């Protein structure tokens with residue numbers, strides 16, 4: 658990171674007291690971000706981007722957005738800054754048991770059907786993937802649901818992969834520590850079984866129990882990559898509330914790649930405001946934003 662000295666070429670654009678992105682810098686940034694991680698940043702997102710980059714500026718000690726962009730796009734800048742840039746541009750909103758009907762369908766319909774379709778004697782664990790897992794609330798919800806099902810069906814084994822492009826949320830996910838308020842969306846019996854309260858009561862934090870943390874393997878994966886290194890034998894994919902940030906060609910590409918990872922008969926769950934639009938994909942609808950691989 659360069660020192661914070663400001664050259665005249667990088668004078669900040671100041672109006673209404675805030676430092677703004679120069680139009681050329683906004684264009685460069687939005688093109689780069691779209692190409693790298695698929696997130697579309699139309700001009701209407703400019704204020705949002707500026708606000709988030711200002712947070713990053715404070716961490717770097719650079720004086721203004723123009724200096725930041727000059728640094729970013731000069732030789733070697735992206736190598737150093739890419740991970741942080743992606744951390745600030747991603748929106749990581751999530752919660753435990755978000756869109757709860759999906760977890761009901763998983764427990765009551767998808768898992769029983771997947772088990773029924775298995776060859777007699779097969780002991781292969783079911784493979785679940787949370788493909789934009791944010792801080793872990795979604796994959797730990799999956800882990801709780803699978804653990805509960807396992808209490809009734811001891812033969813049920815499962816592994817859960819959880820990936821995201823944002824390293825900050827992945828670090829939080831691996832720790833598995835959350836504000837106690839966030840755990841309130843977990844049904845009480847499950848909260849008592851799978852969440853530990855912080856010993857320091859003033860902290861108002863909970864932590865996922867070690868047994869459940871061990872169930873989930875976290876890793877960084879960019880859904881814009883051509884191949885997803887998770888195998889082609891996934892039984893259940895949750896890819897929720899991320900396609901909305903992508904344009905149509907990117908959505909189609911990602912959906913096609915997800916299909917390539919799903920076993921025939923496997924399930925894909927999208928966010929409630931997402932759809933397959935009119936893409937031609939080997940998927941049949943089986944519930945509200947739930948699809949089965951043909």
Ligand SMILES: C[S@@+](CC[C@H](N)C(=O)[O-])C[C@H]1O[C@@H](n2cnc3c(N)ncnc32)[C@H](O)[C@@H]1O
Pocket residue numbers: 693694695696747748749750751752755788789790791792795820821822823826878879880881896897898899928
């Ligand atoms: C709004 S959150 C959704 C989290 C969770 N799936 C849910 O529904 O609660 C979207 C997540 O997608 C991640 N993301 C954005 N672009 C991505 C990409 N190209 N590849 C993988 N993850 C991405 C973000 O970092 C963010 O954590």
